[in-house]
Amino acid sequence: MTTNNLEHLLPTGWKEQVAFWLKEDTPSFDYGGYVVGESEQVAILYGKAPGVLAGVPFFNEVFRQVDCRVEWFVQEGAEFDPGASGRKEIARVYGPARKLLLGERPALNMLARASGIATRSRRLAQLKEKHGWKGIIAGTRKTTPGFRIVEKYAMLVGGVDTHRVDLSSMIMLKDNHIWSTGSITNAVSAARRTGGFALKIEVECRSEDEAHEAIQAGADIIMLDNFTGEEIGPAATRIKQKWEGKKSFLIEGSGGLTEQNVTTYFAPDIDILSFGSLSQSVPHIDFSLKVVPVKTPQK
Structure with a gap:
């Protein structure tokens, strides 16, 4: 039940x-x-x-x-x-x-x-429905120390996705991970050895070339970081077209998203949009x- x-x-x-x-x-x-x-x-x-x-x-x-x-x-x-x-x-x-x-x-x-x-979560969820976008609105790990469980709970009440709750929930490889290991390929390889089959791997990418390297290395989610609303839709389409029938992955947009500009990110090839503003400056x-x-x- x-x-x-x-x-x-x-x-x-x-x-x-x-x-x-x-x-x-x-x-x-x-x-x-x-x-x-x-x-x-x-x-x-x-x-x-x-x-x-x-x-x-x-x-x-x-x-x-x-x-x-x-x-x-x-x-x-x-x-x-x-x-x-x-x-x-x-x-x-x-x-x-x-x-x-x-x-x-x-x-x-x-x-x-x-x-x-x-x-704020409800307003974003309603914007998504109003514009017919089929992707996922999500929060981030930018939460208040000691208060995360309440903030993530509130996102669920508002009708959006919590994204990963903590460092143990999913493996997200950001710029510091990549710089520390030398390359996206090295970072993904190390993550797969330790995370095994049960944990998804997400890679923060600043360009389409980095996205292609991450997909080739076996990433499950590609985060296009700090792309504008005008840039991200066409980039996501090009990336998915190149790998169609070869690799399965999701594309996430993140960085600089707000209630005011989110509709420019509602592109059909974007699967997830994550907002630090769901738990910051609310x-x-x-x-x-x-x-x-x-x-x-x-x-």
Whole structure:
């Protein structure tokens, strides 16, 4: 049976990362928590800018670890808009006042960034569909140290490919690998000996000649790096025509891609477009968490 619950993809240690966020934010005494005490309260999570909600499992876990409960009114992956009021009720969190405040900032920081990444991812996915391009939109490994699992998760929520998650996921040979080994052929040969049949090999190429050398050496994916939108389509066509019926490979475009110029890269012989901007310089989605005092019935 299949499921749309992306939480099932998360590795076994992800909750330890959430515990670290809480430890980082409260390394010693919780002075403000002492002030508000243990009274049971409700906090409303508001979305204050349009976006795609992402990061629900991490948000839930933050508050689970501080003994609070979350009730959601917007599903993960859904688009929301605060409208004229300037705020949209997304969820409610129930628990002791000081514990709501313990979880507030780590949860909001995570949700803002994850939703920002998912929002940009969704826009790129929609551009792809609008223009009828059949290739793959993907992220890159340009992620925040210690926060990669959230950022890659958010890309999936937004509807794009994560690309490789880490150095162990695929063998990507870039300019430094090639310079260190002397040639593309040497680098691919060494990679194949160690990676075996199970790992694909991708080679960063700055010219069509380098692409041909990589294909001849046995690369599975050819990355045409820093080609313009006008250059990359014709180059990909020439490369595929030369090797038609001889070698099987994918062509990826990368370097300098943005929402503004991506449509110029939507060429039929490009299989993948990867964006560092999916996880770098992404505007966050603004959220706030406001405690609503629980009224005690008068006797």
